[in-house]
Amino acid sequence: MAASDNSPYQFAKLCKRCACLQLRSTTLDDIQLRNPSVGEWSQEQEVDLDWNVTNYLSIALHPVGDKCDACEFLRRVVKWWRVYDESVRALEIKRVPVSLHYVFTLGEADQYGLKALRIRLRPDGKEFHIDCPVTAATDLDMGTPLRLQPHLSHINEESILWMKSKLESCVSHNHFNPDKTFIPDRLLDVRENRLSLVLTKDLQPQDAESHRYAALTYCWGPEPHASKQLKTTRDNISQHQRQIPEFSLPQVIKDAVSVTRALSVPFLWVDALCILQDDVSDWENQCAVMERIYGNAYAAVAATFSVNCEQGFLKNTERILVPFRTHFDSTCALAIYSPPYLINDVNEVSDSPWARRGWTFQERISSTRILMFSKGNIYVKSKYFNESTGGHRVTYEEYYIMLDRVTIDSGSKAAIYQEWSEIIAQIHPRRHQLTRKTDFLPSIAGIASLFSKRLNDDYAAGLWKNNMHQSLCWAAGEVDKPSHQDLLQRLRAPSPYIAPSWSWASRREDFSFLLYRPDLSAGC
Structure with missing residues (x-):
């Protein structure tokens, strides 16, 4: 996003094609939206923005360094539309013409207000459209001729x-x-x-x-x-x-x-x-x-x-902000959102x-x-x-x-030990960030307490006394090939001390369990 020099908003950076998304009061005068008179009721008016591409795949194609936030936004919306709509997934889509339109709908006091940015797509002779909600960016932006709705x-x-x-x-x-x-x-x-x-x-x-x-x-x-x-x-x-x-x-x-x-x-x-x-x-x-x-x-x-x-x-933040300049030359902001149903x-x-x-x-x-x-x-x-x-x-x-609380509550001890290993296998030390490294074991203390009660077993630095033969079956993950010197450094006791070296909790790198070993679990 790029902010204008005197604006408090972080407006989207727009290419020449997408500059049409910006509106001015004079633009509205040209559109000549009018209040309906008797016999002329229309629930919506669609305004063509003269934005067209012959193939949706080219929406976000720009020269290197010439990024457009709106094009990237539109590309994401169309991508998720293809995933979401089953009728579209079945089509053999090679070229999909796309056009943009602003949609004004009839609201209170029989006045039109800007409601959506409509993306029209025409694959294989068929026609679809996606409506991206348009609202005021903040409460202060609601009092404009656009008659915008509150932010989502x-x-x-x-x-x-x-x-x-x-x-x-x-x-x-x-x-x-x-x-x-x-x-x-x-x-x-x-x-x-x-x-x-x-x-x-x-x-x-x-x-x-x-x-x-x-x-x-x-x-x-x-x-x-x-x-x-x-x-x-x-x-x-x-x-x-x-x-x-x-x-x-x-x-x-x-x-x-x-x-x-x-x-x-x-x-x-x-x-x-x-x-x-x-x-x-x-x-x-x-x-x-x-x-x-x-x-x-x-x-x-x-x-x-x-x-x-x-x-x-x-606040829904999957949006871009574009400016609207009033007759008084003050700038307001309108927000264009991804349709929520497309963001799965x-x-x-x-x-x-x-x-x-x-x-x-x-x-x-x-x-x-x-x-x-x-x-x-x-x-x-x-x-x-x-x-x-x-x-x-x-x-x-x-x-x-x-x-799996059913297993923990009523399963065999072997099944409960297995559940513990599967839970701990989801921990990724490189990914799961802690302000204090010494919080690593305290951060799972509640789970350990639950398992301890069910197993009636002694807990030691992430391992179980009566299942030690299986608990020790873990291996450090190999994310790279360290030099001999780096390997020796990694094998030294890390500081601050967290757990003994035989515990998976001592590792700064990811690790894995040998989860399914019938030869080790037999007789347990």
Whole structure:
């Protein structure tokens, strides 16, 4: 994106062909959009932008260094349209002419407003179109002759109904519930637009639904962002029990509160506010039950693309901004979005900052149900169910396995040991980032506690005493061919100390387990 010299917006860099996306008040005068008179009602007017290519494959072709954000945006939209639309996938598409049009629709007070950028495609003599929503970039941009709608958000009537429906469907399917009697020691009460910290031991004993809670999983981010995180400490816990001013929250927690309220869930768990951040003992105790906290939540809420706690996750950001210049020569911005139903890309979650954070690994696989908010879509996942707001079933299993609680609860010891190995095999030290390397084992302490109870076995640096013969069957991954000197350096005890050299947890490189060895598991 490129910002103009005097503009607060990050406008898209446009090539000569895409400059037609920019609008001026004089352009609207030329279009001569008018309010309908009696007998002339038309729900929409389509304006040809004189943007045409004879083959969609050439949309983003530009000389080296002459990048166009709009062309790249259009290329992505058309690519996902081909994947999404079954009738298109069946066509032998060689040349697809493409044209662009702005669509104005009749709104309140019988006035036309800019609604969408329409991409018209004509493959093999057929005709299709894709409507990309157009809105105001900010609330300040709504008062223009374009009569733009508010910017898109993941929280709207349609998405709320969808999330509630999918979550209730998961609950009603009688999937394994970890522990209906469990509730975290502290929760945020989000009812009645007043936020406060509650000690759950003081809550009235009622049915489980009245104590439903969501659990936020997100990235704090590096400094200086992490230090701006509002935290509960021994000094301010009494104040937080009275009230937590919502203006003092970082944006990611504000958004989580909004989601929790929209889902009609009374409580929310957030690590920064529900763990005493200056009490080592409390921190260790809560880490040990982290699996239960996320596993028993009505839903985990994942802010997948928020790089830090100051970046929210509810605004749809899969968009480009283009300028609109008024008669008074002031510049406003309109936002053009990818259609949400076209964005079913597992990579936008698997490659997100959230997926690369070490602590979120345990939070993710421990969750019974999880809502993942990406730049342009919402994904809901459970052990048995994956779907997005576009209606597509999405397969994540190779990326995002979740605890097999049925096996852990009622399987044989051999099966439970195998489940542990399969879970740990998903850890990638190079990928899963931790602010402190010594947090590696604490970041999976909750899962280890669950397995320890089921196995009645001693846990040692990621391995199990009664299954040591299998636990030691791991190998360091070979991502390169180090020199002899580099190899010797890698074999030295790393600093800071994390685990003994015989444990996979001691490695900075990726590792793998010899998962399926019947000769080793026989008789176990």
